[in-house]
Amino acid sequence: MKAKKKHVVDLLIKLCELVMVSIVLSSLVILGGFDIPSEWVYIPSAVVSFLILYVFYWERGIYYFVSFVVGGVPGRVFLKFDERVSLEVIENTISGLYSGERVLVIGYKTVSRYEYELNIKS
Numbered sequence: 001m002k003a004k005k006k007h008v009v010d011l012l013i014k015l016c017e018l019v020m021v022s023i024v025l026s027s028l029v030i031l032g033g034f035d036i037p038s039e040w041v042y043i044p045s046a047v048v049s050f051l052i053l054y055v056f057y058w059e060r061g062i063y064y065f066v067s068f069v070v071g072g073v074p075g076r077v078f079l080k081f082d083e084r085v086s087l088e089v090i091e092n093t094i095s096g097l098y099s100g101e102r103v104l105v106i107g108y109k110t111v112s113r114y115e116y117e118l119n120i121k122s
Contacts, residue, residue: 006117021049063116066090066108070098078111078119 025048064079068091079093087105095103 004114004118018049021052025049061113063111063113064090064108065111065115065119066094067106068094069104069106070094070101074106078116080116 061080061082062084064081065076066079067074067076069075077094077097079090081089087108090108091103091105094105095101
């Protein structure tokens with residue numbers, strides 16, 4: 001599946017999950033017999049649903065596009081880390097891919113998850 005279609009399908013799945021969690025929480029509030037005006041039932045449940053999805057389903061990560069030189073040969077690579085990392089960590093990661101050879105990072109920039117998925121092979 002192409003990355004753009006996969007991205008759209010992932011967004012639709014997450015939206016459906018948000019709707020399902022919101023419906024379940026609203027039903028629990030209604031069936032629980034809480035004395036809440038009907039117009040206020042859906043707002044708190046939607047907020048709680050969004051927070052649940054954010055904590056458990058939101059894909060976190062920092063994506064980098066790195067240009068480097070190893071043994072006089074230039075190269076480029078996309079990398080994903082759980083959090084922002086230093087240049088030394090990026091160099092060590094690429095060095096590990098090239099059997100420990102010395103790596104010189106020429107430049108790097110953060111890219112979006114969408115751009116990362118477009119450029120990696122699945």
